[in-house]
Every structure is written in C-alpha cells, then in structure tokens.
Amino acid sequence: MSGPYYGDRAEEPPDLIGKDPNTFEPRALRGGGWNIALLDLIGKMIGWPLCRIFGGKLQDKVLVDYWISRMSATDSARAAQRAIELGFHGIKMKCKWEDANMEDRVRAALEVAPHLRVVLDPNERFYNLKNALDLARRLDGLDVVFEDPFPKTDLHEYRRLKEETSVLVGGGGGGGGGGGGGGGGGG
Structure with a gap:
C-alpha cells in the first residue's frame, strides 16, 4: 500500500x-x-x-506474466528472452494505440521466444473497436491476448472483436489464461 x-x-x-x-x-x-x-x-x-x-484452493498454479513497459522492438525481444530464462510462459506488454511499433514488438518477442504468450495491455488506450480490430488483424494467427483494449461501455463490441479476429480478449488479468502481475518483470 x-x-x-x-x-x-x-x-x-x-x-x-x-x-x-x-x-x-x-x-x-x-x-x-x-x-x-x-x-x-x-x-x-x-x-x-x-x-x-476464502473457501479453498481453486487451482494449483497461477500463471504470471513477465511485464514490460513501452519500448522498442529490439528491447522487447531482449525482454522476451529474459522472460524465458526466468521461466515465464507469457509476457505482458504495456502499450497504447499511438505506439507505432506494437506489431513489431510482438513479432520481435515471438521471434526469440515462439512459444511465449503475448498479452497487450493498453489499459483501454486502443480507444475503440476499430483500432483494436485493425491491430488484431495484423497480428492474426499469433498467440496474442488483448487485455482491456478499449472502454467496456459496450460489451457487444468486445464480442465483435472476439468473433472477427483470432486474438483472445480479456479484462484486467491477462484474459485468456494470462494471469496478472509480474510487477515490472519480476516473478
């Protein structure tokens, strides 16, 4: 606190x-x-x-992603390598729509760690369904989760994102099995 x-x-x-x-x-x-x-x-x-x-254990493991801030594609690749070395299976990338390098960052991370799950976490700063669809289509076929891509004012838009793309969509914790904290890259 x-x-x-x-x-x-x-x-x-x-x-x-x-x-x-x-x-x-x-x-x-x-x-x-x-x-x-x-x-x-x-x-x-x-x-x-x-x-x-609180009523008992629900699962034996909680997946935790390695967190990284907004950075270059080269630094994202280095961070992905570090995540693998530390035993993580996922990496959470902080980002926002204005970041021109999001696709490059994801591809660079997956190039050095192809089995890594990538969670893009813009904290609703993809702003709208149109932007989220645009990026999701460019990342089609990759193991990518969008966490809170845009405000949750219309859940039908979240459904459309899921139905029209291959990305997993989640809210506040990694979405499709992602898991939350890593506290800036820690474990």
Whole structure:
C-alpha cells in the first residue's frame, strides 16, 4: 500500500499495532488492504493459507506474466528472452494505440521466444473497436491476448472483436489464461 489511504478516501488507517488480531471484524476494515492483511495474519496464527479462509484452493498454479513497459522492438525481444530464462510462459506488454511499433514488438518477442504468450495491455488506450480490430488483424494467427483494449461501455463490441479476429480478449488479468502481475518483470 502506498500512502495514507484507507477505504475510498485519504485518512489514517486504524491503529492496529499491538492489538490482538482476534478482536477485529475483517469487514470493519474495508479498503486499503487491511482486511486482507488481517485475514492473512489470522490464517498464519491458525496454520491456514489465505485461500482456505476464502473457501479453498481453486487451482494449483497461477500463471504470471513477465511485464514490460513501452519500448522498442529490439528491447522487447531482449525482454522476451529474459522472460524465458526466468521461466515465464507469457509476457505482458504495456502499450497504447499511438505506439507505432506494437506489431513489431510482438513479432520481435515471438521471434526469440515462439512459444511465449503475448498479452497487450493498453489499459483501454486502443480507444475503440476499430483500432483494436485493425491491430488484431495484423497480428492474426499469433498467440496474442488483448487485455482491456478499449472502454467496456459496450460489451457487444468486445464480442465483435472476439468473433472477427483470432486474438483472445480479456479484462484486467491477462484474459485468456494470462494471469496478472509480474510487477515490472519480476516473478
């Protein structure tokens, strides 16, 4: 957590230091991650993993992509090689529609790591279906996921993107099996 935020407004978090975690109701600690931290602490006290507190493990593995920022095609290829060396199976590329080199970046990464899954994450900055379709058609046949390509104001447009192209389409976490964080290339 960064900064003094609690809930949906800036204020100091509750005074938790030195208090017995068994005396708090997690729902009373809304926002800021305090409720998750408290549940994790309680889980450690009773020997349960956090997933058990939430009802049990749903899968054995969570795929995590190697994240890279907006960069050149050459640097994207180097990053893809590094991702493979570190054992990743996917790479998440931050981008936006104005980046003229998106297709080159994807192709450069796949040239050095052909089995790598590529997630393009523009944070809705492909802006509209027309732009997303244009890029998707240029990347046709490649293992590419579009994560949040444009605002989700019309889900029918998301359906059209999926129906008219071969790209996988996802929202906020890698989409088609992608998985989220990697925190800037870490693991």
